Amino acid sequence: MSTLKFTEDHEWISVDGDVATVGITNHAQEQLGDVVFVDLPDVGSSVQKGGDAAVVESVKAASDVYAPIDGEIVEVNGALVDDPSLVNSDAQGGGWFMKVKIADAGQLDGLMDEAAYQAHIAE
Amino acid sequence: MSDDATLKQTPLHSRHVALGAKMVPFAGYHMPVQYPAGIMAEHKHTRTAAGLFDVSHMGQCFLHGPDHATTAGALETLTPGDFLALEPGHQTYTQFTNDAGGILDDLMVTRPAGEGADGSLFLVVNAACKDADFARLEAGMPDDVSVEILNGKALLALQGPGAHDVMSRLGPEAAEMNFMQAMSCTVAGLACHVSRSGYTGEDGFEISVSNDDAGALMDALLEQPEVEPIGLGARDSLRLEAGLCLYGHDIDETTSPIEAGLIWSVGKRRRTEGGFPGADRVQREIAGQRTRARVGLQPEGRAPAREGTVIEKDGAEIGVITSGGFGPTVGGPVAMGYVAFEHRASGTQVDLIVRGKALPATITKMPFAPHRYRR
Numbered sequence: 369m370s371t372l373k374f375t376e377d378h379e380w381i382s383v384d385g386d387v388a389t390v391g392i393t394n395h396a397q398e399q400l401g402d403v404v405f406v407d408l409p410d411v412g413s414s415v416q417k418g419g420d421a422a423v424v425e426s427v428k429a430a431s432d433v434y435a436p437i438d439g440e441i442v443e444v445n446g447a448l449v450d451d452p453s454l455v456n457s458d459a460q461g462g463g464w465f466m467k468v469k470i471a472d473a474g475q476l477d478g479l480m481d482e483a484a485y486q487a488h489i490a491e
Numbered sequence: 492m493s494d495d496a497t498l499k500q501t502p503l504h505s506r507h508v509a510l511g512a513k514m515v516p517f518a519g520y521h522m523p524v525q526y527p528a529g530i531m532a533e534h535k536h537t538r539t540a541a542g543l544f545d546v547s548h549m550g551q552c553f554l555h556g557p558d559h560a561t562t563a564g565a566l567e568t569l570t571p572g573d574f575l576a577l578e579p580g581h582q583t584y585t586q587f588t589n590d591a592g593g594i595l596d597d598l599m600v601t602r603p604a605g606e607g608a609d610g611s612l613f614l615v616v617n618a619a620c621k622d623a624d625f626a627r628l629e630a631g632m633p634d635d636v637s638v639e640i641l642n643g644k645a646l647l648a649l650q651g652p653g654a655h656d657v658m659s660r661l662g663p664e665a666a667e668m669n670f671m672q673a674m675s676c677t678v679a680g681l682a683c684h685v686s687r688s689g690y691t692g693e694d695g696f697e698i699s700v701s702n703d704d705a706g707a708l709m710d711a712l713l714e715q716p717e718v719e720p721i722g723l724g725a726r727d728s729l730r731l732e733a734g735l736c737l738y739g740h741d742i743d744e745t746t747s748p749i750e751a752g753l754i755w756s757v758g759k760r761r762r763t764e765g766g767f768p769g770a771d772r773v774q775r776e777i778a779g780q781r782t783r784a785r786v787g788l789q790p791e792g793r794a795p796a797r798e799g800t801v802i803e804k805d806g807a808e809i810g811v812i813t814s815g816g817f818g819p820t821v822g823g824p825v826a827m828g829y830v831a832f833e834h835r836a837s838g839t840q841v842d843l844i845v846r847g848k849a850l851p852a853t854i855t856k857m858p859f860a861p862h863r864y865r866r
Contacts, residue, residue: 401724402531404817405793405824407846423846425795427530427817428724452793 373436373476374485380460381436383476391464392424392433392455395489400426403455408444409466415439417475422465424455437475439468501547502645502702503709510720517723518618520548525722533725534819537691538860541653542721543712547645550621551699552628556610556636559602565636566612569627571748571767572600573758574612580604582671582686584756586748587627592769592776593744594751595627596620597736601673601686613673613684615646615697617738645705650695650729652863653717658685658696661711665696670864679711690726692733692862731825732818734787734857740798741785741813741827749776750829752785784835787857788812788826788843790850795824796843802830803842803849809834812843820860827857 371383378396382389397403407423415421415435422433444466448454455463470476480488498521507514512523523545525533536542556562563574572585579602587595601613616624628638649657658666662678665685673686681704689695700708712718727737736742742751747769749757754777761767762777790796795817802810815826826843834841837856842849 401525401529404531405795407794425817427534427728427819428524430795430797449793 373479375436377434379436386470388468388470389464390466394459397456397459402427403452406448406452409441411441413441438471441466442469443467501545502705503545518548523722525724526720530724531819533721534728536719537651537721538820541651541657541717543718544648544721544726546648548618549646550616551641551644552614553639554612554636558610562610562612562636565632569631571757571761573760577602580672582673588769590768592747592772594742596624597738643702644699645702647698648689650689650691651693654695657715657717670866681708691729692858694863694865731814732820732860747772749773750783781832783829784832786830786835787855788852789855790824790852796826796845801844804834818859825859
C-alpha cells in the first residue's frame, strides 16, 4: 500500500518502500493549462527537498517543479517526452514525472495528506 | 499580486466572468487570459473557424482637423507613416518614434470615408501606452487639430477563416471589404466602425462599438456557430506564429522600425523627407548602418525558448529572444528575437541557452503560420 502526500507547491509524492513517485497535482495542471513540454532531471542525479527538480512548460509559461524530499533520481517518465499532455489528462497517474530513491524518510512526515492539501488549495 | 479592485474593467467584463474565463491583470485591466476551452483549443479554433476577442482595453481616438492634408501632416510629425497618401476607407500600420529613433508605441491609423469625415483620422493604440500616447498627441498636434479620446467605445476582434461568413450574415457591407479597409456600418443592427484587420495572421475584423452596445454585439457574435470566445493567451500565441510584434517585447524605446523589420510601414516619401522623431537614425539604418535585426527562430525539439533567452553562435552571444513559446498550429516551439546583423540570414544555425543548456535552433523567415488575409 502506497502513501500519497502533497507539498504546498502542488507536487504529489507516492511512497512505495524506499522509492517515491513524484508529479504535479491535478489542481496544478488546471492552473497551468495545456502542458507542451516537460524538462525532466537526469537519472542518477540528486535532488534536494525544495530544490529544482523539473520544469513544466505550458503554452504561456515555464514553471519549476520542486523535489518534495532529498534523494536520487532512479527513473523519469519517458512518456512525457512524446506526449506532455499526459500531465493534463492524468496528472496524478500516467502524468508522473520521476521516481526518487528516498534519502531521509523522516522528511515525509512534514508533507500534507490529501485532506490537508484540499484545504490548502481551497484557501 | 495585483489588487483586482484597482483594475479597470471593459464593458464585457461580466460576460467574460459568466463564460468562466480565467481573469488576470493586463495593462491595468482585468482581462480574460483564457476560457474553459484553454489556450491550445482557443488558438486552434481561431485558425480553423472564428475567434472573438475583447480588445476594449486598447486606446481609441480621433484626430480632427480642417482637412485631410492638415491632420495627416500633423500626425506625420510624430510617426514615419505616410498618411497623406492614405485613401478614404483605408487603414495603415505605423509607430510613434522617439528622438533616438526608438519605438514609443505601434498603432493603426484609419482615414474614415464618408461625408463629414474629411480631416479626421481614427487611431487605435496599445492599452499599456494609451495614456502616454494621448498626452503625446495632445501636446504634438497644432492648434487646428484636436484629439477626441473615445472612452465610450469598446473594441472587439473577430478573427479566423470563418469570420467572413459571420460578417456576411451580421454586417454584409463590411464583409465586402479587403484587408486594411475600414467603414462605418451596422453589425447585428448596431452602429459600428469596422476594419478588415487583426492580430492573428488570419482574415478578420476589428469592430469599434459604443460601450452600451458592446454586450449585445458580443452576444450576437457568440450566437454564430463558428464563433467562440478567445482570451489573451491565445491572442499572444496567434500573433507570435504570425510573426507580429508585441510592443514592450519585440519592439520598444530602444528598437528602431528598421531593426524590427518594419521598413514596409515607413512611407517611401518619409524615408527621404524625414520629418519625424529619430528620422536621422532610421535613414542611417536604411542606408545600411544596422547593427541588429529581428528574426524568427525555430528551435529543434520540443522545448520552448522564452523571452530573455540568450542566442549564441559558436559559443559567442549574438542576440536575445524577445517572444518565445509554443505554437499550437506549428505544433512545436517558435520564437522571435534580435541577432547581430551579420547573423540574420535564414538558415543560420544558432544555440538558444535554455536553463544552462545549448538548444540548437535555426534562424527562419516569418510568419510561422502563413498569413491568410483577404486581399
